[in-house]
Amino acid sequence: MATFTPKFRPDRRSLMGGAAAMAGLTFLPRGTMAAEEKKLNFYNWDTYIGETTLEDFNEASGIEVKMDLFADNDELFAKLKEGNPGYDLIVPTNDYVERMIAADMLVPLDHSKIPNMSNLGKNFQDASFDPGLKHSVAYMWGTIGVGYNKKRTGDINASWKHLYDSDQFAGKISLLGDGQNVLGHAMKYMGKSLNSTDMADIKAAEEMLIAQKGNIKVFADDNGQDLLASGEVVIAQEWNGDILQVMAEDDELSFFVPDEGGLIWQDCLCIPKGAPHPDNAHAFINYILEADPGALIADYIQYATPNEAARSKLSAEYNENPAIFPTEETVAKCEFQLYLGEEHVKNINDAWTRVQAA
């Protein structure tokens, strides 16, 4: 940060820089301005930050955060693919972090500007999808599992079978709306990896889904929890955080990660190439990784935080909730989604189109 000098020295650079800053334009090459303007453009998921986090950060640092929302990783990726429209900080999920690294779309992080990284739990000090955390820091993590209405389903064992391979709840089942997750978990149910690129596995998953389609009510894009809460379905494949939100309002609802294992995901804070305020982005990442701000966020959005310092500030009710923090044993059976190349993306999408058209 440059210190403010009251003496007015009108040289060309400061005049132009000043004019540019006043107009909100940055037509000068980056670096010619001594310090970044106090702004940060944050591109985040909906309801995925603490109630007052942005204001608190503004108070602590003077940086004004403007937050835009995206609905899914594809939207985020499509928006940044043709060039960064001005975002400083984004929150992609692990496989998209991998994809964006492969496409050279992320700025390497300067760890010296994020001392609070030491607050991350030991599982989050490194990542298979981003060795050495060169481009990403974990923000929240969770699983995909099964939300169900225990009053209407009765006691059921923790298995994907109820969704994929049984007519017990015919017409009262919803699966997620994206092929990757639906086909991936079908492979998981059959004892394969959800990242299997074997065409025979993908074909088997496709056939199982086509056979089961008559029993499935809907492939719900992002509203399985609403369908469950409104009684439209009794069992739904969903992200744990979504089910947790409706569980808080309805005691009949419950959640498990099946014994076969499921998907484990991690949303990460990353700085996209072309970010106008990378320093502010580092400052915000560091702020989120502090104990109190991190705790406020986690308490509000009820996702699992990787921030151990924040966890120590939170209630046992949060820390010991099995739907938020599955047991180590369950986590061990879960897999990250991997980015396996464009050919695999095409194979999965083609299989998914066939499932829907069948």
Add this chain to the structure above:
Amino acid sequence: MEHYRKNPKAFWVLAGPGSFWLVLFFLIPLAIIWVLSFGEKAVIDGKVSITETEITWTLANYTRALFDPVYLKIIWKSIWISALATFMCLVIAYPVAFVISFASAKWKPWLLLAVILPFWINLLIRTYALIAVFRTKGYVNFTLEWVYDAIWLDALFGPYEPLELLYNDFAVIAGLVYVFMPFMVLPLYASIERLDRSMLEASLDLGASQRTTFFKVTVPLTMSGIISGVILVFIPSLGSFLTADLLGGTNAVMIGNVIERQFKTANDWPFGAALSFLLMYVTFGALALRAIMSKQSGMQA
């Protein structure tokens, strides 16, 4: 207005902004998408690139769309759903347009407002509202259950079984009809408004029945409105994806959904571009067919 040759300056001043807009925001993007449909993902250092597309003038995207039966099947289904929705719109909108056009001058603006009013609300919100209406515990089932219980049918046949109105093709068609209805009512209203009422009176005076008058006089005279309405409803229905996404069941996939997915999840813009253009060619084909048919009927008359 004068002929443009007589006053070319005035012509270009008036046509300029619109043409500029069309070229910049319609023709150029469309050309880019068209070129993209002959591309494939670039291979850089032996790896298929995620972001780069190479224009190789390959026809592979088109052959993939045309020779894999799954896409033709989806296109065919989209045509059917759109055609059915358009037909429903026509059947419902024609009497509505008639009522508006024959209403008193005091009522006319209010009735037109009622038709246009839904336009003021975002499509997404209107579609979500339909979910609240159609779902198992929605307003339709709620009302039916109330009636069912009120006339003691529950004593005879057991408790009310809610109708499955949502997440099937019925819901998609109902959604399309609801969303596109104003596009049908307005052109119909305009053509019925222009209808020379004395023609109808003449027809009735000369002994034609109401029915004959309707089909032999009214319908042919309002044909231009019918055709505009059909085009205005059918074409956007064919490309829609939101309705099928939100209201459709497990097989309610329309070609619009497949195209959307190519640009998003599948990250295959060239193939998405090819599918969009195939859809456009189908539309062009339908319009050309209409032009030929109207020419033929014109020659007969």
